[in-house]
Amino acid sequence: MTPFLLKRLGIGIVTLLLASIVVFAMLEVVPGDPARMMLGMNATEDAVQALREQMGLNQPLIMRYLSWIGGFLTGDFGRSYTYSVPVAQLVAERSAVSLPLALISLFLSTVIAIPVGLYAAAHRGKASDTVAMGASQLGVAIPNFWFALLLVYVFAVALRMLPAGGFPGWGAGVWPALKALILPAIALALPQAAILARVTRSALLDVLNEDYIRTARAKGLPRNTVLWRHALRNALIPVFTILGLQFSFLLAGTIIIENVFYLPGLGRLVFQAITQRDLIVVESVVMLLVATVIVVNLLVDLSYAVIDPRLRNA
Amino acid sequence: MSLLEIESLNLEIDGTPILRNVELSIDRGEIRGLVGESGSGKSMTALTVMQLLPLGARATGQVRFDGKNLLAASENEMCQLRGDDIGMVFQEPMTALNPVKTIGEQVAEGIRFHTRASRPEAEDRARKILDRVGLPEVKYPLSRYPHQLSGGQRQRVVIAIATALNPRLLIADEPTTALDVVLQAQILDLLRDLCHENKMGLLLISHDLAVVADMTDNITILRGGQVMEEGDTARVLSEQTHPYTRQLALASTHVPARRKHPLVQHQPAETPLLKVTSLTRDYLGQRIGFFKRSAPTRAVNDVSFSLWPGQSVALVGRSGCGKSTLARMILALDPPTSGSIEFEGIEITGKSEAELKPIRRHMQVVFQDPYGSFDPRQNVARLVSEPLHLLQPTLGSKERRERVEKALNEVGLTTSDLEKYPHEFSGGQRQRLSIARALITRPKLIIADEPVSALDVSIRSQILDLIASLNARYNLAFIFITHDLTVARAITDDVFVMHEGRIVEAGRTESVLENPQSKPAQELVSATPDLHRAIARKLREQG
Numbered sequence: 001m002t003p004f005l006l007k008r009l010g011i012g013i014v015t016l017l018l019a020s021i022v023v024f025a026m027l028e029v030v031p032g033d034p035a036r037m038m039l040g041m042n043a044t045e046d047a048v049q050a051l052r053e054q055m056g057l058n059q060p061l062i063m064r065y066l067s068w069i070g071g072f073l074t075g076d077f078g079r080s081y082t083y084s085v086p087v088a089q090l091v092a093e094r095s096a097v098s099l100p101l102a103l104i105s106l107f108l109s110t111v112i113a114i115p116v117g118l119y120a121a122a123h124r125g126k127a128s129d130t131v132a133m134g135a136s137q138l139g140v141a142i143p144n145f146w147f148a149l150l151l152v153y154v155f156a157v158a159l160r161m162l163p164a165g166g167f168p169g170w171g172a173g174v175w176p177a178l179k180a181l182i183l184p185a186i187a188l189a190l191p192q193a194a195i196l197a198r199v200t201r202s203a204l205l206d207v208l209n210e211d212y213i214r215t216a217r218a219k220g221l222p223r224n225t226v227l228w229r230h231a232l233r234n235a236l237i238p239v240f241t242i243l244g245l246q247f248s249f250l251l252a253g254t255i256i257i258e259n260v261f262y263l264p265g266l267g268r269l270v271f272q273a274i275t276q277r278d279l280i281v282v283e284s285v286v287m288l289l290v291a292t293v294i295v296v297n298l299l300v301d302l303s304y305a306v307i308d309p310r311l312r313n314a
Numbered sequence: 315m316s317l318l319e320i321e322s323l324n325l326e327i328d329g330t331p332i333l334r335n336v337e338l339s340i341d342r343g344e345i346r347g348l349v350g351e352s353g354s355g356k357s358m359t360a361l362t363v364m365q366l367l368p369l370g371a372r373a374t375g376q377v378r379f380d381g382k383n384l385l386a387a388s389e390n391e392m393c394q395l396r397g398d399d400i401g402m403v404f405q406e407p408m409t410a411l412n413p414v415k416t417i418g419e420q421v422a423e424g425i426r427f428h429t430r431a432s433r434p435e436a437e438d439r440a441r442k443i444l445d446r447v448g449l450p451e452v453k454y455p456l457s458r459y460p461h462q463l464s465g466g467q468r469q470r471v472v473i474a475i476a477t478a479l480n481p482r483l484l485i486a487d488e489p490t491t492a493l494d495v496v497l498q499a500q501i502l503d504l505l506r507d508l509c510h511e512n513k514m515g516l517l518l519i520s521h522d523l524a525v526v527a528d529m530t531d532n533i534t535i536l537r538g539g540q541v542m543e544e545g546d547t548a549r550v551l552s553e554q555t556h557p558y559t560r561q562l563a564l565a566s567t568h569v570p571a572r573r574k575h576p577l578v579q580h581q582p583a584e585t586p587l588l589k590v591t592s593l594t595r596d597y598l599g600q601r602i603g604f605f606k607r608s609a610p611t612r613a614v615n616d617v618s619f620s621l622w623p624g625q626s627v628a629l630v631g632r633s634g635c636g637k638s639t640l641a642r643m644i645l646a647l648d649p650p651t652s653g654s655i656e657f658e659g660i661e662i663t664g665k666s667e668a669e670l671k672p673i674r675r676h677m678q679v680v681f682q683d684p685y686g687s688f689d690p691r692q693n694v695a696r697l698v699s700e701p702l703h704l705l706q707p708t709l710g711s712k713e714r715r716e717r718v719e720k721a722l723n724e725v726g727l728t729t730s731d732l733e734k735y736p737h738e739f740s741g742g743q744r745q746r747l748s749i750a751r752a753l754i755t756r757p758k759l760i761i762a763d764e765p766v767s768a769l770d771v772s773i774r775s776q777i778l779d780l781i782a783s784l785n786a787r788y789n790l791a792f793i794f795i796t797h798d799l800t801v802a803r804a805i806t807d808d809v810f811v812m813h814e815g816r817i818v819e820a821g822r823t824e825s826v827l828e829n830p831q832s833k834p835a836q837e838l839v840s841a842t843p844d845l846h847r848a849i850a851r852k853l854r855e856q857g
Contacts, residue, residue, distance in 0.1 A: 125369070211409040217366055218404075219424035219475060220397030222389070229423075233414050308414055309459040 004311055008301040012294050019290045024065050027279050037277050038081040068283070077284040082276050087284045090269065097167055098258070098265035101181050101188070102250055108189035109196055110243065116193070117200025122227055124205060133201070139194025144253055148187035148260045155183060165262035184261045188253050192246050199242045203235035210234070236307050244300035248293045315381060316341050317515045318363065318483055323375035325358055325539075327368060332358050333539040340483065340515040345506070347526035347547060348519045349562070350536035351770035352741065356519045359536070360485045364402055365392045379483065398428040401476030405488035407469035411460035417444070417471045418456025425478050439478065447474045447504060465633065466497035473504065480512045487519045494632040494797040499841035502529055521770060523566045524843035527551050527852065535559055548852035551845070561772065567845055568775035568804070570782035575625045575807040577822065585659040586620040587758060587791055588644065593617045593653035595639055613639040615815035616653070623758060624789035628802035628823065630838060631812035637795045640812070641761050644793070645679055646670050675704040678752035682764035684744035688736040694747065695732045698722065701755045721750040725780060742773030749780065756788075763795045778804050799842045803827055811835040
């Protein structure tokens, strides 16, 4: 492994540690005693104390942090008191909805954005470029929940092609489950695709001004060949950077979209956990999301080294 | 019928006329020089032939290649010609290659496109042409990336790409302007040999008359988009019948009238303006593992010299010889690894920024690229007054303004320029601005890093005159960092020749340049193109 990647890996681990401290500390300073919350207003002081002891809340801060982190590393996320099941089990169930949803929308936004960006860059200044960029401007401006409602109205209510919400579970078969994810994935992907298409276009236009594009043209390569073989790969670095940054917005977007489509995903789980003060669930899910974002950005860093040989030894 | 015939070519870009009635022809095996100052339309003529003009360009007239009118050719037909029958080499080798593709891919790509050869066949041919241009397989396998090569090596790759399919015409647009003189001589030799081997026509575009005089059979002189004079190179440049030709020739060999700084024996007790003793600078080696680095590079190695007030010296050497690193250390912009630098007897290494402040006002700098060294959003008044913060006590606003006006007058600009921004000036005026900025603190030493190499010859001679007069008027000492010996010859008293971090030869400028002793100095001198020598040789050859 090259120094570049080792350095990135190191930075990722340190970021994860810092994030865990921040998440832990935030929930420590939030008012309210989790033990009292669980037992309700009418509980006796003895019962609260007993529960505090059982939950380890009387231990010093540092010990609680270490046991929390230790639990994370061994897969023991604690127990949700509103659902009365292990958090790990809850998270696993909900991830089965959210993870495919995020991946499908990431895939959709990439396969929409890059061709649109390429097309607009190739036709720079022409009417087709203006139309493509106008459409993407609209895509950036439209809030995704409103767009979701529009999709529901058209495809579920009017055309009756796809379900308006809910999730049958993967047990009901792959196709019915996928069908339930199509509209939410589109609603999530489109605004992202709009931003990404604009980034792709401007990155390509920057690259097209480079001297090596002229060298490639002087070799006799047609304009489109140069665009694909020489410009695109050089333009991918800013595109991947934005893709990595967008992933965290995608996760945040799932909270809204899962509520609109009534999907039992991580987004809805964390939303409900916050309203019900189920702090253990909140902590765990937030940590999981942070870890996912860090891993995705590490992958983005890896992709830089694949794209650009100059970064392999940097 | 000539290989390339350009007749009454007119070119407009967005309505602005660029070329007017340009006529030019090249025969098989002929080397033709296209000479002119920046903006004269040299590159646009080349791009018209390639049909790679920017958007909004409209060309009329005739451009015939092998009888075929290129202005009427379809994009498809042009793609067949480019890279196969017509190759092109560009000025900036550092950016002319795609950074994410190997040199093998980039050379083989054109071969595959034009010949439909398989990948192994194309790579085989790419290997042969890279060997031919001086990049042997042992040191330069096809799997090298451009960033692993130096500027001269990259230019060889670009030449390999352009000549891989034995084109009948090669267009080289300032192919050596970004290279040092030794590399320049090597690349020009290569181009000449390739022309002779394959009976290839070459259009050599350059602003450097000496290079063109040395290389070409015929010459076309362009000014403001129009052909001024055309004909046999030796005849045109020796007779100089056209006034513009004469003007160019005079400017490119211009030596300012200046009194040489006398050669005096200084007493050991006297303090020099600048004294550098055993200066060394190492750069950390490249990381090769998490805790491992390759051996450090020694950029400057045990350099010692003294500079006296009013003395003008040149620090000459090839690219990468350590001359810029040495200058950065003298300016206290880069800490030395060991050794000492004394300015007027005061040690400046290891000093804090606050302690350096009173010294900095006496040392100013002028950079090569006058455009890149100005913030485009600041006006002249702010840009030129910038170093004034070094003065203690600080000046009032009236005094500041007076100083700026005086500095502008000194470099030949006027107070009406105060509110202008850098883009409103020409290249030569911008270099005047950076000299004004350097003068404003009334320094004792100015370090100038290739101050005229980005300028046209006529502007260049004016700037050299300006520097010579400042040197005389204020007894201002200069250190010129350059690979161009003609600059050293024109305005310096003494010269230090650097090679691989060391000063390998030092002495009076004329004696070192006339009679170099060390091998690096001899190489530099023999590689430097000289207009008069080149014309004399051409005339001799023609009898």
